Amino acid sequence: MKIARIRELLSAEILCGEDMMDCEVSSACCCDMMSDVLAYVKDQGVLLTGLVNTQVIRTANMMDMVCVVFVRNKMPTPEIIALAEESGIVVLRSALRAYEASGLLYHAGLGAHESHE
Amino acid sequence: MKAMSEPIRFHFDVDGEDFSSAGGASVIVKKKLRQLGLSPEIIRKVSIAMYEGEINMVIHANGGTADISVDDREITIVLADRGPGIPDIGLAMQEGYSTAKENIRTLGFGAGMGLPNMKKYSDEMQIETEIGVGTTVTMKIRL
Numbered sequence A: 001m002k003i004a005r006i007r008e009l010l011s012a013e014i015l016c017g018e019d020m021m022d023c024e025v026s027s028a029c030c031c032d033m034m035s036d037v038l039a040y041v042k043d044q045g046v047l048l049t050g051l052v053n054t055q056v057i058r059t060a061n062m063m064d065m066v067c068v069v070f071v072r073n074k075m076p077t078p079e080i081i082a083l084a085e086e087s088g089i090v091v092l093r094s095a096l097r098a099y100e101a102s103g104l105l106y107h108a109g110l111g112a113h114e115s116h117e
Numbered sequence B: 001m002k003a004m005s006e007p008i009r010f011h012f013d014v015d016g017e018d019f020s021s022a023g024g025a026s027v028i029v030k031k032k033l034r035q036l037g038l039s040p041e042i043i044r045k046v047s048i049a050m051y052e053g054e055i056n057m058v059i060h061a062n063g064g065t066a067d068i069s070v071d072d073r074e075i076t077i078v079l080a081d082r083g084p085g086i087p088d089i090g091l092a093m094q095e096g097y098s099t100a101k102e103n104i105r106t107l108g109f110g111a112g113m114g115l116p117n118m119k120k121y122s123d124e125m126q127i128e129t130e131i132g133v134g135t136t137v138t139m140k141i142r143l
């Protein structure tokens, strides 16, 4: 799925990485504990989270993720956005709650694991 | 990768006062390893192991130093702090064991998975610790 499609499904605002909308991702995860992302995530390219701090971006960077979606209309600081920009990570912001946002993406075919078709 | 006669070294001071800058050294190391042309799998292992260790120094030990060396055989990460030390390493190594307070958990850390994860992603891990003196964690990842 293209990041552009994620943006569309979640009616999200693009906070950085506009030039990466054509980038393809094949799975996502939703988590507020960065500890758990580091411990359990494999190759999910997208992180949906209600946690807003710089560590979300660094964790995504460490896990080679390409897109972070802040849910529930949470607004990251300019520092967080700058860090994402520097790391080549797209940042989206959606008014949806985590459960709804995840459900919409899952229903549209973005699973929890990379499919090997 | 090209053969190296001298190991490549990186040194960082990890600020214990500023949670928001924690992990900055790991981000730089990741970038350097990419420039050295190391494989994504190796870089992922180093990234997770070092980032967890760096976060630990900030949330449990008021900061410290990180020293990384890369030679043709392995990457060595040495994280040294002058924090409180770890009273029971066996307990600290258990998945889910954490002394982190609620304020750390609201920052997204303190699930008690850091040390087990560091062990999982390194090929060798050694912890030297003394109560009231500090902790040094040494991790090796073979190329």
Ligand SMILES: Nc1ncnc2c1ncn2[C@@H]1O[C@H](COP(=O)(O)OP(=O)(O)O)[C@@H](O)[C@H]1O
Pocket: A035, B056, B057, B060, B061, B081, B083, B084, B085, B086, B092, B093, B097, B098, B099, B100, B109, B110, B111, B112, B113, B114, B115, B116, B135
């Ligand atoms: N550098 C350190 N200095 C002192 N104590 C530490 C250090 N690293 C880890 N610990 C102790 O070991 C416990 C487990 O660490 P870890 O597995 O990383 O989980 P977490 O950081 O989520 O608490 C910590 O809660 C803490 O009590």
Ligand SMILES: [Mg+2]
Pocket: B052, B055, B056, B110, B112, B113, B114, B115
């Ligand atoms: Mg930890």
